[in-house]
Amino acid sequence: MYCITEQQITFILNDIKEKGVEMEDLQLNLLDHVCCIIENELEANGDFEQFYFATIKTFYKKSLGEIEVETISLVNNKNYYVMKKVMMMSGIISAALFSLGIAFKFLHWPGASVCIVLGVGILSLVFLPLVLTLKVKEKQSTRDKFLLSMGMLSAVCMILSILFRSMHWPGSLYLGYLTIILLILVYLPVHLTFGIKNPDTKVNTVVTSVLLVIGCCLWLTLVVSPKGLQMQGVRNTQSIIRNNELLQQEQHQISELIKSHKSTSPLLEQGEKINALCNDIVESLAQHNTGLKTYNLVLEQKDVSINDTYFNDFLNEIPEAENKLNALRKLSIQYNTEQLKYGEKLSPIPLTQNILESSNGRHSVKVMQAFTDLFQIQMFILQNERRLLSAKPITALLQ
Amino acid sequence: MIYSSELIKGTLKTIILKLLKENKRMYGYEITQTVKELTGGKIQLTEGALYPSLHSLEAEGILVTETEYIGKRVRKYYKLSPEGKNMTKEKLSEFADFINTMKFLLDIKINNA
Numbered sequence: 001m002y003c004i005t006e007q008q009i010t011f012i013l014n015d016i017k018e019k020g021v022e023m024e025d026l027q028l029n030l031l032d033h034v035c036c037i038i039e040n041e042l043e044a045n046g047d048f049e050q051f052y053f054a055t056i057k058t059f060y061k062k063s064l065g066e067i068e069v070e071t072i073s074l075v076n077n078k079n080y081y082v083m084k085k086v087m088m089m090s091g092i093i094s095a096a097l098f099s100l101g102i103a104f105k106f107l108h109w110p111g112a113s114v115c116i117v118l119g120v121g122i123l124s125l126v127f128l129p130l131v132l133t134l135k136v137k138e139k140q141s142t143r144d145k146f147l148l149s150m151g152m153l154s155a156v157c158m159i160l161s162i163l164f165r166s167m168h169w170p171g172s173l174y175l176g177y178l179t180i181i182l183l184i185l186v187y188l189p190v191h192l193t194f195g196i197k198n199p200d201t202k203v204n205t206v207v208t209s210v211l212l213v214i215g216c217c218l219w220l221t222l223v224v225s226p227k228g229l230q231m232q233g234v235r236n237t238q239s240i241i242r243n244n245e246l247l248q249q250e251q252h253q254i255s256e257l258i259k260s261h262k263s264t265s266p267l268l269e270q271g272e273k274i275n276a277l278c279n280d281i282v283e284s285l286a287q288h289n290t291g292l293k294t295y296n297l298v299l300e301q302k303d304v305s306i307n308d309t310y311f312n313d314f315l316n317e318i319p320e321a322e323n324k325l326n327a328l329r330k331l332s333i334q335y336n337t338e339q340l341k342y343g344e345k346l347s348p349i350p351l352t353q354n355i356l357e358s359s360n361g362r363h364s365v366k367v368m369q370a371f372t373d374l375f376q377i378q379m380f381i382l383q384n385e386r387r388l389l390s391a392k393p394i395t396a397l398l399q
Numbered sequence: 400m401i402y403s404s405e406l407i408k409g410t411l412k413t414i415i416l417k418l419l420k421e422n423k424r425m426y427g428y429e430i431t432q433t434v435k436e437l438t439g440g441k442i443q444l445t446e447g448a449l450y451p452s453l454h455s456l457e458a459e460g461i462l463v464t465e466t467e468y469i470g471k472r473v474r475k476y477y478k479l480s481p482e483g484k485n486m487t488k489e490k491l492s493e494f495a496d497f498i499n500t501m502k503f504l505l506d507i508k509i510n511n512a
Contacts, residue, residue, distance in 0.1 A: 006471045028473045029427055029450050035472055036428035059446045067447045074455035 002042035004035055012052065019056075020065025023072075030059070030067070080134070087130035094123035113167065120163040124156045143194055150187040154179050168310045168364065176223065180216050188212060233305025236368055240286065240306060243375045250382045251275070257389050267342065267388070270335045271381040274349070277328045278374045284321060288314050289367055311355065311370040329356045332377065339384060346384045349377055402442055411444070411452050413494050416461070416479065416487040424465060424478040427453065453477055461486050 013031050021027050042051045060066050101115030132152040139145045161175035195205025283295035290304050315322045336348040354373040418433055431444045456462040461483040465476045
């Protein structure tokens, strides 16, 4: 039996390290193993170095480092299978939820949004990152790993951008721009630079790059340009100002007529209240949308641009607006009951397919539509007042 | 006849678990020697296969380790964790079932004589 000295142990340990084994645990295991073999198989007066090198050679085929590579691969393998399972499950669940959500949406059933958000959320935040993690391991070069990561990140941004857009959440446009920036300014240059140099990948690189640029351009054609948005905003403002002018002229004429008739009636009083409430909502909506302190500034057209955002954003951010809208609905119902007393010549205020509808119904209503709805409510009242004043039998009911 | 590494690869973890079930704790060299003795040299575990498997079983929580100093060097003893004890039963019954299936599939006649 050979007795190993401390110097020989240090020698073996250093040699194991030099041969490419970096994991301390594995170094110690191999050191003890070699020492055991030497102690048990080498004769007491045997040649240590010759025996050691002959022994350590039997541990590997090409280099000792391959034991460490195999160890790392096996240790990671456990996670690999778990990740693969989670990836497949999340993929199936997200596809099922997404499809179910779309089916619910087309059938106008409740729960569509929840299914879509969960489906897309799992797809972009669990499934795709796991696909990336597993696929990156298969790639050898850093460049391929980088390209795969950038491609996947762009895909996640694009999917989230579409989700945000369909759910009317803010930030959809910025996520879309981020996707374009990642693809055109980061992914494409690397993809082109390296792919075009290799004759085997040259044609594929050019074709995929062209498709990528065209895809981005197609997406941008669907997006309104900043200049276009500004022009649209100015057009919206002009439309609101014109509606306001029309209303004021009409209201002035009618109030003059009412004064000349010296007329009063519950219907006229209710109409006045509804008018005032409509004006109130229009003012606060315009102020909220433009950020201006007074509605008069909007009417003076001083660099004003009304953005056609979602009406619900306004209701969510201004709590009293929701109360005013509910009050307007209540008053309109009372008005419609009252106007029945005056015969069929008067028109009721529409309570459906406009902002007076329940909160579910106005989920996708935009600001410009809300302005038009409020304008129409006031026009209905004016029209009824004009009819009241012009029709003799009805006029008899006044006073 | 020494069995090929392909054959041993799929059963290595089961062999380690069974040995550790029988012997309370073992270190790497001891495992290779025990297997060699028990099989009359027909199964010779290589270091390149044994240590990656031991590390993997440890990472999975199936094995736990104890270290002891032998002079200047450290010896790492492996033993079954509670989870490992259950796993051993499962692996052994799975392997027994596998042998029966292979016997049927390959139409192997076992000569008991």
